[in-house]
Amino acid sequence: MKIAIGNDHAGPEYKKAIVEFLISKGHEIINHGTDSIDSVDYPDFGHPVAIDVEKKYATFGIVICGSGNGIAMTVNKHQGIRAALCWTKEIAALARQHNDANIISIPARYTSIPQAVEMVAIFISTDFEGGRHQNRVDKIMCQ
Template sequence: MKISIGNDHAGTDYKLAIVKHLEAKGYTVNNYGTDSDDSVDYADFVHPVADDVETNKADYGILICGSANGVAMTANKHQKVRAGLCWNKEITELTRSHNNANVLCIPARFTAIQQVIEMVDTFLSTEFEGGRHQKRIDKIPLSC
């Protein structure tokens, strides 16, 4: 499975821990994030991740910034991307099982690294339930 990951300066430590965790589990990781704590613009790292998910170059995306709002808003501008902002394991499970999210957005300033590792594992292992949830997703336009 291929995962694309991106982050701004607030998420560098989280990204490094996630990449190490994913690679140890045998995932291929496309790293578009910064490896520095120097201030950068999150959108520069969101678009390559969203492009990978949109064009099936990656199965899923993971985006990290301080609040995760900016990365989620930016990623959701891409067709075929359903980016969910998650701050705990339970929300992460629901964003996959009910919303079929294909990008996990993590707020680094409001989560702990171990918590985030659990969220990533939950995101990647939770199946979409379909059924009544698919009907709702079908009502999300690809463009307006």
């Protein structure tokens, strides 16, 4: 599976751990994130991830910033993107099962690196349940 990842200055260590995990599982990574802790603007790293998922260059996206909010707001501006801000593995699973989320947003300042890796593992391996949830998901995108 091909997965796009992007992060600002709050997430280089998170990205490193997540990428190592994903590569160990045989996934291909498209890296749009910074490797520096010097202050940068999260939209510069979120938009490329959203474009990769939107254009189906990547199956899923992972975005990371301090709170997870700003970068989630950024990627959710793109058509067909359903980014979910997740801080527990249960929310990551539900985001996929009920919302067919295609990008996970991780709040680096409020989760640990092991939690983030676990959330990603669950996110990419959980299927959308469809059924009653499909009608709701169909109503998300603006026309």
